[in-house]
Amino acid sequence: MTLKQLANELGVSVSTVSKSLNNSSEISHETRLRVQAFAKFYNYRPNNIALSLKNKKTKTIGMIIPEVVHHFFAMVVQGVEQVAMDRGYNVLISLSNESFEKEVINMETFADSQIGGFIISLSKETLKRQDYHHIHQTIDQGMPVVLFDRTVPEINCDQVVVNDEQGAMLATQHLLEQGRKNVLLVTTEDYISVGRLRTQGYVKALRNAGIPLDNSLIIKTEDSKRSDIILPALEEELKSALKNNPEIDAIFTVNEIYAAAAMRVIRAFGLQIPKDIAVICFTDGVISKYASPPLSTVNQHGTQIGIEAANMLIDRIEQKEISTDAITKIIACEIVRRDST
Amino acid sequence: MTLKQLANELGVSVSTVSKSLNNSSEISHETRLRVQAFAKFYNYRPNNIALSLKNKKTKTIGMIIPEVVHHFFAMVVQGVEQVAMDRGYNVLISLSNESFEKEVINMETFADSQIGGFIISLSKETLKRQDYHHIHQTIDQGMPVVLFDRTVPEINCDQVVVNDEQGAMLATQHLLEQGRKNVLLVTTEDYISVGRLRTQGYVKALRNAGIPLDNSLIIKTEDSKRSDIILPALEEELKSALKNNPEIDAIFTVNEIYAAAAMRVIRAFGLQIPKDIAVICFTDGVISKYASPPLSTVNQHGTQIGIEAANMLIDRIEQKEISTDAITKIIACEIVRRDST
């Protein structure tokens, strides 16, 4: 069913039908109702493609994330989809798979029209290279972009980030409050902004508590998808750490996987959680929830981040006035207390 | 940059430019190259919306799944995205959140043009109601649909399913081969096709081994998103099962969450895994992988399913001949052996 067909059936012009359906006051109440009734009867639905072509914009959000088989990112997707749906937008998803090249290609693909704006979390490779030309380029073309989680401050666009530093402080403080004295930190190399910030939070919490920093209590893991390689390596590091520092009574890891590795090592040492060693980690996902004992975590509110990001983007897409300044929303973390601490 | 602008710059007509860029043999080699060089120089990219309007079809796949914060579905999304990308398609994602109504609305939204075909996994509510009018309607309109995982045979369209029965047989056999005699099954109510099929597989495996079916060894859980309610209930059931049947020496669950519950109960009884009770479950996700001990699982090859589904759909979208018969692809399951069995 098209406007034309409706017009023919009704014996009026296309423009009359169009205006009627858009409730234009130009059209008499009478014909307006007649047309609307007719349209409803024939189950007329406007062709969004034609609309997009006409309006030179689409109600579609392009979302580019490193991976989707990942609790946090999946939560964000869920949040984005939820508000997109509510506000009449669609969500186009594309995975960079942590590759810079794929990220660039995906952006170009999306930019070939059909997208109203982007919601992006940068790939690890992009962060490592510090090459953001594709993002800058998109923004320069006037396309709204919202960055979340894996962001960099030098890109001038709206951002939604978790307060990683605060979350790490919270986690460390939580351990200290339980009377733990020697907290082992398992984190990533510093080029991952979230890893760096979490390390900072840990350091700050110790400083606030007047505890001197002991670098032998920080393990920085090379972050990689090859978990079959890095995890055994990490477990070795953990083992020697526990051996060299028998006074370690708590472990704080920047993700669930590292926490799972820590638990395995703790158990291999015949130690008990939380009696001998308490464990807490970033990401309140299924691994923590269903571990035994269930792990205390730092919840990053992924869904909330998705909601905020989508709302910011759509606001930006629909806003009439030209570019107000970029906004950075910081989402606070929260400790989820379970049995491991 | 549009064709028109290019044409003006070059001093030729729009159609010449169009044909040149499409490598039409109508155009002389010379102008063709000139136009192409020019287009490249100006970084011309065709407007996909205009193309879609013209061709009355888009290179977009609409994917509707119950949830994305779920290992299996996320794997499928990954597979779909991968082949979509390779074959020049985009993936529009929408979540039914296990709601019939949302599923219907999502389909209608997508059907408002812009979609070339659907990849769908039915919501639990839809399966419960057995109301598939929205799917039938879409198919009747000539829109290609591929159903995966949560499917029903009465819908006449391409389907990709896991061989749930075979997977369950494999798992049960695996336990029996380890010398286990009394395998407790934790499954869902029968209206969930996958739950029913897995139950069947369990029953068959027992029959093949000449072991009489003991209905007190089957727990059927009401499947619901309210895991805070059903899990404690399930744990109670598990406890009484273990109490009433102390000879239980293995547990097979149809998902990871139930397995996590089982592990908790086993531990509460002071029993050891796998020494006293072996555990195996469907879904080779992170819960199993990072549990201690790591769980043996039935791998459903989610990514593979996504790949197959996307390829089938795109083949269908691009196929010239009119409807060959619907194909059902059955993906075999595979046991992933870990320390719990």
Added chain:
DNA sequence: TTGAAAGCGCTAACAC
């Protein structure tokens, strides 16, 4: 109050 016509960017049948 209604309708004719142009145009969004592109392709393709047809004319030159």
Added chain:
DNA sequence: GTGTTAGCGCTTTCAA
């Protein structure tokens, strides 16, 4: 070998 034109479905200006 190249150009003109109509048309995909819609909105919107302008004319009636």
